Amino acid sequence: MPRPRNPRKESRRATQERYRKRLREIRRPEAPRVDGAVAAAFAVALARVRRMGERSAAIEAIIADAKELLIAAGYAPNEAVKKLMMRLLYRDDLAPLDAATRNRIGASS
Numbered sequence: 001m002p003r004p005r006n007p008r009k010e011s012r013r014a015t016q017e018r019y020r021k022r023l024r025e026i027r028r029p030e031a032p033r034v035d036g037a038v039a040a041a042f043a044v045a046l047a048r049v050r051r052m053g054e055r056s057a058a059i060e061a062i063i064a065d066a067k068e069l070l071i072a073a074g075y076a077p078n079e080a081v082k083k084l085m086m087r088l089l090y091r092d093d094l095a096p097l098d099a100a101t102r103n104r105i106g107a108s109s
Contacts, residue, residue: 013059039087040093040097041101042059042062042088042096043087043088043089043091043094043095043097044097044098044101045059046059046063046088046089047089047094047098048098062076063084063088066084067080067081067084070083070084
């Protein structure tokens with residue numbers, strides 16, 4: 001359930017609403033949408049590498065760095081790895097994401 005509007009923050013809310021409306025008009029994604037697209041693309045790339053039975057030093061380094069960033073933020077190492085693997089390997093949307101990204105020239109098989 002949405003929180004009630006705070007009159008003291010109404011000006012900021014209205015400014016943000018105008019900003020988001022302008023983004024929609026020019027069809028520019030907001031940062032969280034871009035972050036999600038990058039994460040989805042990474043999961044697809046990882047799935048493709050694994051499907052070919054190969055390894056990628058770059059992909060492994062990115063996963064290791066993500067793990068270290070989560071640990072540095074205070075998360076338990078085992079829980080960080082568990083969540084990373086869930087987000088990267090066990091996505092329900094990997095097949096449609098893979099299909100959606102195969103349309104570009106030079107997409108890996």
